[in-house]
Amino acid sequence: MPAAQNTAQNAAHSPRVTIGVSLKMYFGHHETLNWARSIASLAARHPAVTGGTAELFVLPAFPALVPVTGILAGTEVRTGAQDLATDDSGPYTGEVSGAHLHEIGARYAEVGHAERRRLFGEGDTVVAAKTAAALRNGLTPVLCVGELDQVAPAEAAARTVAEAERVLATASHEGPLGPVVLAYEPQWAIGAPRPASPDHIRTVCESLTGWLSTQPALAGSRVIYGGSAGPGLLTQLGTGVDGLFLGRFAHDPAAVGRILDETLEGALACPTA
Ligand SMILES: O=C(CO)COP(=O)(O)O
Numbered sequence: 001m002p003a004a005q006n007t008a009q010n011a012a013h014s015p016r017v018t019i020g021v022s023l024k025m026y027f028g029h030h031e032t033l034n035w036a037r038s039i040a041s042l043a044a045r046h047p048a049v050t051g052g053t054a055e056l057f058v059l060p061a062f063p064a065l066v067p068v069t070g071i072l073a074g075t076e077v078r079t080g081a082q083d084l085a086t087d088d089s090g091p092y093t094g095e096v097s098g099a100h101l102h103e104i105g106a107r108y109a110e111v112g113h114a115e116r117r118r119l120f121g122e123g124d125t126v127v128a129a130k131t132a133a134a135l136r137n138g139l140t141p142v143l144c145v146g147e148l149d150q151v152a153p154a155e156a157a158a159r160t161v162a163e164a165e166r167v168l169a170t171a172s173h174e175g176p177l178g179p180v181v182l183a184y185e186p187q188w189a190i191g192a193p194r195p196a197s198p199d200h201i202r203t204v205c206e207s208l209t210g211w212l213s214t215q216p217a218l219a220g221s222r223v224i225y226g227g228s229a230g231p232g233l234l235t236q237l238g239t240g241v242d243g244l245f246l247g248r249f250a251h252d253p254a255a256v257g258r259i260l261d262e263t264l265e266g267a268l269a270c271p272t273a
Contacts, residue, residue, distance in 0.1 A: 017048075017234070017263040018181065018222045018243035020142060021250040022059040022082055022110060032064040036071040038253035043075040048260040050076070054243075056260075057108050059142070062096055069105040080108025080139065083116065086129035088137065098137030109134040110142040112167065114187040124163075128170035136175050142245070143167065145208075146185040146227070153203035160184060160204050161211045172217065179220035182208050183245040189227030190247070198233075201225050202240040209240075231258040235265060 021039075023032060039058065048054040057078045060068045069079045085095035101109060111134065112127040127143070134141040145163045147156045164182055171177065184204050189196045208223045215221075225237070226245030234244060250256050 132174035
């Protein structure tokens with residue numbers, strides 16, 4: 001397909017910027033619902049969302065998924081879970097299956113976050129099994145990848161592409177792959193005062209995008225950056241990344257509004273097919 005036609009099709013079918021928010025375990029229940037109401041009202045009127053320049057997804061805690069999905073119904077904002085089980089039903093105390101999540105309206109499931117790897121001992125095998133569980137249940141995996149220690153951008157890119165390749169190759173043994181959101185989150189930049197440098201982020205995200213372009217089974221995937229991301233970063237990044245994965249800096253809905261404003265500024269482009 002000629003490049004111009006391909007670009008035109010992307011513009012027609014996929015929003016240019018993907019903005020995800022994980023609330024982690026920061027908010028109580030009522031705080032979560034109030035935040036979701038603010039995001040619903042923002043999304044209903046913000047031209048980036050209503051005009052399709054930005055797509056927004058939010059990942060609340062499990063108990064808030066049903067009410068938050070209800071609050072956001074009628075907007076273009078989708079919801080998802082911060083985790084899911086490797087299996088679809090059975091004796092797995094405390095777990096929530098992908099089938100259950102899809103049934104209640106979730107459309108995304110986060111897997112492989114650094115906090116789950118570090119605090120809950122999840123390794124590549126579990127992350128791959130959860131990725132496969134999301135895909136077979138109609139959920140888009142938000143697969144977090146990223147180097148542990150701060151290293152040079154080229155080394156970070158090599159490690160991160162290798163991680164994505166490893167996890168997705170293992171997931172492919174369980175079933176067909178499909179579009180994923182690859183969330184590049186350098187582990188050292190999570191919960192930090194500031195994000196990785198724009199040069200670092202661009203180098204790694206462009207490598208991930210380049211690798212994805214060689215993987216037809218993952219066509220339609222996106223590459224977003226997370227790790228102390230907030231207002232101003234998209235503008236600094238310009239091209240080379242498909243969006244952001246927000247944590248603390250989305251707690252103030254006004255900050256989400258400022259980030260959506262940035263998606264309208266025109267300097268951003270979507271390099272991912
Ligand atoms: O881990 C993150 C998103 O999943 C990033 O969190 P912070 O932006 O709070 O560092």
